[in-house]
Amino acid sequence: METNYTQGERYYQAQKKVAEIRKFYQHLTVYLLCNPIVIVVNLMTSPGYLWFIWSLMGWGMAIVLHGLKAFEFSPFYNKEWEERKIREILEKEDNKPTWK
Structure with a gap:
């Protein structure tokens, strides 16, 4: 299904895309700045148990998913799926009986 967009619509879509990519980079920056602090706190308070690994992995998975979405590399829920x-x-709505 090919959609013809006007110049204004294309510009608006490009703005949305750039904003989404910028938000991903901000998220990645916060991840990279905060996790060294988390590691230091862990090593200073309880060096016997390295719990910072859970923070790195959990937040890291969120970063990966955010990046996949921002750069439109979603193997499951892509434009074709949508x-x-x-x-x-729409077909279900069209086939729904009307009770008037």
């Missing part, structure tokens, strides 16, 4: 789902919902 289009299929929209068509499926």
Whole structure:
């Protein structure tokens, strides 16, 4: 399904895309700045148990998912999936009986 966008719509879509990528980079920056602090706190307070690994892994997975979404590399929920789902919902609505 090919959609023809006007110049203004294309510009708006590009702005949204840039904002999404910027938010990903901000998220990554916070991750890179905060985790060394978490590691230092862990090593100073309880060096026998390295709990910072859980923080790194959990937050790291969130970073990866955010990056996949920001750069439109989603193997599961991509544009084709969205289009299929929209068509499926519209077909269900069209086939729904009216009770008037």
